[in-house]
Amino acid sequence: MTDLLVINANLFRISDNLKKPRTKEQLKELFPIENGAFAVNDGKFIDIGSTKELLKKYSHKTKEVVDAKNRAILPGFVDPHTHALFKGTRENEFKMRLEGKSYMEILNAGGGILNSVKNIRNSNIDELAENLAKRVKLFFVYGTTTFEAKSGYGLDFENEIKMLEAIKKVNLETDAEIIPTFIGAHAIPYEYRNNKKAYIDIIINEMIPYIAEHKLAEFIDVFCEKGVYSAEETKMILTAGMEYGLKAKIHSDEIEAIGCTELAKEIKMFSCDHLLKITNRGLNALKSTDTIATLLPGTAFSLKEKYAPARAIIDYGIAPAIATDCNPGSSYSESMPEIITLSVMQMGMTPEEALSAATINAAYAIDKAEHIGSIDIGKQADFIILNENSYLFIPYHYGINPVNSTYKKGVKVAFSANN
Ligand SMILES: [Zn+2]
Known part of the structure; x- marks a missing residue:
């Protein structure tokens, strides 16, 4: 069994593929996966891919499914x-x-x-x-x-x-x-x-x-x-x-x-x-x-x-x-x-x-990149679901809270009424 399967996400992983702080052009790469999904177990990301692929692998053995309904998902800030x-x-x-x-x-x-x-x-x-x-x-x-x-x-x-x-x-x-x-x-x-x-x-x-x-x-x-x-x-x-x-x-x-x-x-x-x-x-x-x-x-x-x-x-x-x-x-x-x-x-x-x-x-x-800051397999499942399908709404629709829900180690810790 896995604890959580998140599907239908407009996923921006901001992957730590370089294993070092990002500079210059590297800052612009957000590693998007359209119609993306990920599985979480014991508070960590254990698999990341397409919704189709992950549904096949995990839908019969997950305790909870969260349908992101095409909203944007980012690593927690x-x-x-x-x-x-x-x-x-x-x-x-x-x-x-x-x-x-x-x-x-x-x-x-x-x-x-x-x-x-x-x-x-x-x-x-x-x-x-x-x-x-x-x-x-x-x-x-x-x-x-x-x-x-x-x-x-x-x-x-x-x-x-x-x-x-x-x-x-x-x-x-x-x-x-x-x-x-x-x-x-x-x-x-x-x-x-x-x-x-x-x-x-x-x-x-x-x-x-x-x-x-x-x-x-x-x-x-x-x-x-x-x-x-x-x-x-x-x-x-x-x-x-x-x-x-x-x-x-x-x-x-x-x-x-x-x-x-x-x-x-x-x-x-x-x-x-x-x-x-x-x-x-x-x-x-x-x-x-x-x-x-x-x-x-x-x-x-x-x-x-x-x-x-x-x-x-x-x-x-x-x-x-x-x-x-x-x-x-x-x-x-x-x-x-x-x-x-x-x-x-x-x-x-x-x-x-x-x-x-x-x-x-x-x-x-803060010397914590080994555990947090991106959606990568093995890292802590800290992520946020936005209200909209794009991160552009953060500066564009300013002055309101763009965050729909916040998950810390795979557990929902905040949920906004604006949904
Ligand atoms: Zn200060």
């Missing part, structure tokens, strides 16, 4: 950069921004990241986990089957660990697959504003060893930016994390280019994220590595900033991924369809490039 664990929202600050207030004015009014830090410090693990579990449902509704989530609103030993413990709890207690990233170096905590070095020492000597020992994070990230962490400090923190087995990624070139992206040449980095202000030096550095450029157009949209130069990044032969950056300050959205729309309409990516960036390349950005 992978969101490789979020700050989805937070407590409380910052809509007042959003209003101040719309009224033209500066970042400093907002910060002085008790807003900004320090607002999120206060809320995390005032919550316990159960409250944080409950909050994140609610958000997981929304990720599923919009077709995301795996996402990365960072610490970074605790900014001290106890609260950074608490955030990572909350992520672990949600992974254990729900269908979610959340990849945890430690970013103690997300900002400089207020109490260390005049002594950054002492805080970096705590990150390196206390937080990293504890997190590694208790396996609370897979990645280590740093907000490498002028006035936050310099390229030199970033290198020190990432190197310390890597010595404990954490994998490196960074926030870089978001507000100003200060040489952070260039670190990819010296340190094995899985992704450099944001890149709104990337320079030719940064582009050349990434070009010579396997590092993914993770672009976050929702942040440029929300902050009314210039978008990252996706076309130049692709022309250089750098592999792009796209992500929501879901957070309560600069990009409050769980919707990868919205991010695909912005990538197409504002960053000049083709719909096919954006889809590769939202699935297989995003899986590479």
Whole structure:
């Protein structure tokens, strides 16, 4: 017996045939199968082909048949950069921004990241986990089957660990697959504003060893930016994390280019994220590595900033991924369809490039391409059925949810009423 047979699908497999992140022309190949089908057992794809062929092989021995009725099926979206664990929202600050207030004015009014830090410090693990579990449902509704989530609103030993413990709890207690990233170096905590070095020492000597020992994070990230962490400090923190087995990624070139992206040449980095202000030096550095450029157009949209130069990044032969950056300050959205729309309409990516960036390349950005990001035999059966027969409806019929249903490991985890 097999668990599930899906038939009559306009299937876009986005196959991981290359076994490496896609670049240039490779981004455009979605591996379509018209009137396609696949079989799922034990949460994995076990066969893929035409409806006719698979009906013959499996119809007499499957527990369930799903008729896609010629709708488009894609791999579940992978969101490789979020700050989805937070407590409380910052809509007042959003209003101040719309009224033209500066970042400093907002910060002085008790807003900004320090607002999120206060809320995390005032919550316990159960409250944080409950909050994140609610958000997981929304990720599923919009077709995301795996996402990365960072610490970074605790900014001290106890609260950074608490955030990572909350992520672990949600992974254990729900269908979610959340990849945890430690970013103690997300900002400089207020109490260390005049002594950054002492805080970096705590990150390196206390937080990293504890997190590694208790396996609370897979990645280590740093907000490498002028006035936050310099390229030199970033290198020190990432190197310390890597010595404990954490994998490196960074926030870089978001507000100003200060040489952070260039670190990819010296340190094995899985992704450099944001890149709104990337320079030719940064582009050349990434070009010579396997590092993914993770672009976050929702942040440029929300902050009314210039978008990252996706076309130049692709022309250089750098592999792009796209992500929501879901957070309560600069990009409050769980919707990868919205991010695909912005990538197409504002960053000049083709719909096919954006889809590769939202699935297989995003899986590479979090080092999970062996298991997710494409519809290939042996991979986890994470897939979405759209409402329409073409993926073009994602950017074309924008602002609505194009996802009909979402399956994680072969199990339906979300279903929209719009059908
Ligand atoms: Zn971020």
